[in-house]
Structures are given as structure tokens and as C-alpha cells.
Amino acid sequence: MGVPPRERSRAWGRAGAAAPGRAGLRTHSHGHTPLHPGAWWLWSLALGTAATRTTNPLLLALLIATSAYVVAACRRPTPWSRSYGAFAKLALAVLLIRLAFAVVLGSPVPGTHVVVTLPEVPLPDWAQGIRLGGKVTAEGLLFAFYDALKLATLLICVGAANALANPSRLLKSLPGALYEMGVAVVVALTFAPHLIADVQRLRAARRLRGRPDRGIRGLLHVGLPALEGALERSVSLAAAMDARGYGRTAEVPARVRRTTAALTLGGLLGVCAGTYGLLTAEGGTYGMPVLLVGVAAALAGLRLGGRRTPRTRYRPDPWDLRAWLVTASGAAVAALLALASSLDPEALHPGVIPLVAPTLPLWPAAAILLGLLPAFLVPAPKEPS
DSSP, rough: OOOOOHHHHHHHHEEEEEEHHHHHHHHHOOTTOOOOOOHHHHHHHHHHHHHHHHOOHHHHHHHHHHHHHHHHHHHSSSSGGGGHHHHHHHHHHHHHHHHHHHHHHSSSSOSSSSEEEEEEEOOGGGTTTEEEEHHHHHHHHHHHHHHHHHHHHHHHHHHHHHHHHHHHHHHHTGGGGGGHHOOOOOOOOHHHHHHHHHHHHHHHHHHHHHOOSSSSHHHHHHHHHHHHHHHHHHHHHHHHHHTTTTTTTOOOOOHHHHEEEEEEEEHHHHHOOOOOOOOSSSTTTTHHHHHHHHHHHHHHHHHHHHSSSSSSSSSSOOOOOOHHHHHHHHHHHHHHHHHHHHHHHHSSSSTTTTTOOOOOHHHHHHGGGGGGGHHSSSSHHHEEE
């Protein structure tokens, strides 16, 4: 005797609710639900903004340690999560190159503590202000180290965003007017992680075969297959984008196009003028109002421009409470460091003449620790044992 359809559906519902695997497909705990990728980028850019407000090596090292801990605690086993190490190596290379320039080309900071004296190359009269070799002072090296460490910290913060945020999911969150530009940016951002993954895979394969994976010969044998794989991915991506109608726009009235262009261009000019007003003492009165009007006009232009690229989103990423908290933690670090740089500039910008050891200001250091909040809000899911 057959089971009625209504009873069969109820039985299937009870079985699905009892099975943990099925329930996992429907509902997710906060520990396993990915965070909105825009929150990761806002958090990392805020830490980078905080890095630009100081040259204190202790605070910059604390910012690097904060981003590294959050990446270690929150990143998932994805191809783009391996890019953090590449950005750290790039930051180290920037630091070493800046120090090498300070040694070879000299430093604009005069000093009295000579570390080494290099043979100086005489230059013609038209090259005044440039020297090759000569005296290398401790003050010049320290000034170059502080300056390079700030840029290295900014690169590491950007690397944290690349390691934590899913580029394809970030593309889904962009407004329609920025969709085509967003595709180009996402393709550019995903090139480096995929290239790093290909190089690691090819080097591991050569080691298993007992072949060298270092030096010029190993670089040639690894670089050519990696370049071939990148070309194949580019062709596949182009075919997929063409099949999905990339680049096709809807018909909109001419007045809407003109209004969109005027609002977007006027809004960007307003943002530039308002930012300039905030950065100068003379424009402090009109800077914020012009900036707000420019942002509103630019957003209205983007809203109208989205009518040319109608598209739907499948399962859009929600901007939940965790995204607000992660963004707020990064914004708090940037705001507090900016406040500290205006209240106590000597602590955040230690001098090199005379040579003094940098000190760790307590409340700016405590403010940087607020950036650790994502490690406790969005931990990576544990691997099943």
C-alpha cells in the first residue's frame, strides 16, 4: 500500500532535519559563514591608513603582527589565501631596496655618526644634489628604514585583504555601473594568487622527480608552464565572459546618460575638492560640505549608471553584524592613530637627529590591538578530523 504524497513529504522533512549533513546545507553557524568580502577590504585599508599616520617602528611592527594574526586565524584553504606570504616577501624586498638606495645614493638627512665610507663617484655639474657613494650615516639609514617600513606595512595590509576576501564574491557586491571595471580589477587581483599556486605546484612536481627547482634553470622550467597555464585560464575566462553576455548594455534614454555622466563627474570633482579642503588649513570651512555633496552626487550617478547593466545576484552576500564590527574595528584603529598623530606627533614620528630610541606609546598601541577583533568574530572553520 503506497504512502500518500503529503505523508511522504513530511517524512522527508523529518529525515532532512535529523541529518546533520542536510541541515548544514540549509543553515550555517556564524563560525562557518563567510564574511562579506567588502568588510575585509575596509578593515585592511583602515589598517593601511593607520600605517600612514606613523613612522614609529614599534607601532608599525604591531600593525604587521595584528594583520598576520588575523590572517592566520581567519583565512580559509583557498588559492588566494596563499598570497599573504608573497606580499610579505614583496614588503621585505621594498625595505631592502630602500636601504640599498640610501647606502648608494645617500640620504637627505644629514648625520654625524658615520657607519661606513664608500668610494664616491664624481658626477657632472648638472647632477647637483645626487651622489654615488660617500659617507653612510646612521641617521640616514634610520630615516630610510622608518620610511620603508611604513610602505612595507601598507603592502602587508593589502596582502591581508587579498588573502581573506574572495575576489569573485567581492565582484557580486559591486553596483551595476562598476561591474565591468570590477571584473577587470578582480581578474587582475586573482592573477597573482593563481600564479603563485601554479609555481608552487610545479616546483613540488619537479622536486618529486628529482629535478632542480631553483636557480636560472629551474626558473625557466617552472616559468614557461606557469605562463602557459595563465594563458589557458585567460582564454577560458574570455569564453566564459562572452557566453554570459559580458559587455552588453541595455538601452537607456539619452538624457539619463547625460545626467549620469554629469553626476558622476561632478561628484568626483567634489570629492577631490573636498579632500583638498580637508588637507589644507585654508579649506577647513568648506572641505567637509563639499566632500559630502560630492559623495552624494557620485553615488547618485552610480545608481543611475547601473540601469545600463541590468543583472541579478544569486545568493547575495549579506552585510551582517559581524561585517559592521570588523569594519568598525579597522576604522577605530585608523581614527585613533590619526588622533594620536595630531596630539603626540613626537611619539608617532620619532626623530633621527639626534639619534633616540623609539618608545612605545601605550594608548596608540592599545588602539592597534582593536584590529584583532576579526580573529575572534570570524575564525576559520576547523578541519574535520
